[in-house]
Amino acid sequence: MPELQAMFSRQRRWMFYLLSIYVLGWGFTAYKSIFLGLIFGTSLSLFNLWLMVRKTDQFGEKVLKGEKVRSLGSFSRLATGALAVVVAMRYPEQFHLISVVIGLMTSYIVIMIDFFIHSVKNT
16 A cells, blocks of 8 residues: 555644644744644644554455455544543643644644645646
8 A cells, every 4th residue: 555655644734733833823923732632633633643554454354365354443533533632631721622622633634625726737
């Protein structure tokens, strides 16, 4: 699945660009909790993206071998999101809750934008 790895590489690069912008926002603006929430949520979103790609690779290999396939790891991604919300609610002075939730959704937004850009380029 080299296409999947190429997509993951592009999406990971965009996530790192966003994280660097968030770090600059945290360092140079007065909105520390908002940018820290975005950094925290986007970092966990990047982890979830990596987990999803890894599970998809394993899924494809098992299907090709004809083995039994379990799951794509939805529970672990959901648990990561729940952990992020619990941490944000425990430390509201450090993390802005809405920013953490937006950060958690960043990988899905990046996936959609990447799909749109590459579908326009290939047509």
